Amino acid sequence: MSSYRTLQWDDRTNTLVLLDQRFLPHRIQFVTCGDEQQTAEAIRNMTIRGAPAIGAAAAFGLALAAFRCTSSNPQEIRERIENAARQLASARPTAVNLQWALTRVLNKLATAEGNPEDLRKLILEEAIQIAEEDVQINKKIGLNALQILPEEINFIHHCNTGALATVDYGTALGIIRTAHEHGRKVFVFVDETRPRLQGAKLTAWELQQLGIPFKVIVDGASGFVMKRFRIDAVVVGCDRVAANGDTANKIGTYNLALAAKAHGVPFYVACPTSTIDLRITSGDQIPIEEREAEEITHLEGTPICPQGTAVFNPAFDVTPAELITAIITENGVCYPPFIHSLSGVVHPA
Numbered sequence: 491m492s493s494y495r496t497l498q499w500d501d502r503t504n505t506l507v508l509l510d511q512r513f514l515p516h517r518i519q520f521v522t523c524g525d526e527q528q529t530a531e532a533i534r535n536m537t538i539r540g541a542p543a544i545g546a547a548a549a550f551g552l553a554l555a556a557f558r559c560t561s562s563n564p565q566e567i568r569e570r571i572e573n574a575a576r577q578l579a580s581a582r583p584t585a586v587n588l589q590w591a592l593t594r595v596l597n598k599l600a601t602a603e604g605n606p607e608d609l610r611k612l613i614l615e616e617a618i619q620i621a622e623e624d625v626q627i628n629k630k631i632g633l634n635a636l637q638i639l640p641e642e643i644n645f646i647h648h649c650n651t652g653a654l655a656t657v658d659y660g661t662a663l664g665i666i667r668t669a670h671e672h673g674r675k676v677f678v679f680v681d682e683t684r685p686r687l688q689g690a691k692l693t694a695w696e697l698q699q700l701g702i703p704f705k706v707i708v709d710g711a712s713g714f715v716m717k718r719f720r721i722d723a724v725v726v727g728c729d730r731v732a733a734n735g736d737t738a739n740k741i742g743t744y745n746l747a748l749a750a751k752a753h754g755v756p757f758y759v760a761c762p763t764s765t766i767d768l769r770i771t772s773g774d775q776i777p778i779e780e781r782e783a784e785e786i787t788h789l790e791g792t793p794i795c796p797q798g799t800a801v802f803n804p805a806f807d808v809t810p811a812e813l814i815t816a817i818i819t820e821n822g823v824c825y826p827p828f829i830h831s832l833s834g835v836v837h838p839a
């Protein structure tokens with residue numbers, strides 16, 4: 491796989507270096523974030539994207555706030571970090587991993603004592619731990635999925651859920667990768683994923699480097715592909731899963747789930763437990779981000795719609811729990827009724 495990580499802390503300069511995903515796969519370019527504002531902007535403009543990756547980036551954003559606050563008063567550092575958390579949390583509203591990571595760092599800070607240097611060190615250590623855990627969690631999701639997948643698997647995959655969407659390895663793409671690494675015969679139909687084309691650009695790039703055979707399809711082709719070919723599983727990632735199993739993920743996931751149901755194809759969600767939000771009872775309560783019109787009206791900066799065309803551009807949709815076969819987490823595979831199985835993996839015995 492690519493030797494580029496989505497994010498890296500530079501401890502010579504105490505800055506955060508991000509692989510700029512807006513230019514992939516054709517240009518490898520990095521962005522350095524020196525403070526929390528720059529980190530929030532990089533999350534907002536999708537320099538870094540994917541639920542687990544933006545969670546980790548936000549945690550490092552708090553470390554940046556701590557390092558840029560030069561006060562010798564610990565209280566001032568705490569206030570700067572709390573303000574930074576508010577700013578980072580609002581960068582993208584749907585993926586709960588953002589709030590999850592921020593809350594985890596803030597909880598650590600709340601119980602900590604010491605001088606500003608101690609606090610900076612502590613926050614950075616927590617951010618590094620969140621990042622390292624993410625990679626291990628993704629590998630466990632992949633291994634758990636092996637138990638329920640056949641020897642030969644034709645997948646349909648939506649958006650990008652690979653190393654680029656996480657700190658490394660990936661969730662749904664991590665499942666595909668684990669299956670391939672364990673000698674299963676794997677083929678992937680890759681949804682291009684309008685409007686930002688994460689499938690055509692990022693997933694195709696990752697699969698190519700992994701040596702996994704694939705074909706890119708337009709999003710509208712998935713029903714026909716299920717009818718024409720033997721599809722064994724649809725695998726997708728998630729940005730927020732409600733207590734009843736309703737799942738927010740990249741726009742188009744719901745359509746894909748409906749098509750899978752109609753064709754009797756199992757529909758699997760790869761889900762780190764940090765993406766499960768037990769505070770909300772159903773998908774109706776998940777805030778759905780709407781992004782700028784140009785994502786639809788323009789292609790790589792070139793207008794494609796008549797000038798002044800109105801659009802509706804939700805970045806995510808919600809797939810109702812009844813369309814989901816299983817939710818695969820690092821702590822085990824959850825089956826319906828999700829209201830019981832999800833709380834079991836979030837709070838394992």
Ligand SMILES: CSC[C@@H](O)[C@@H](O)C(=O)COP(=O)(O)O
Pocket residue numbers: 539540541542585648649650651652655656660661662688726727728729739740741805
């Ligand atoms: C492991 S990534 C899971 C989801 O975050 C992914 O499927 C997705 O919807 C990403 O959306 P994006 O808008 O590119 O951040």
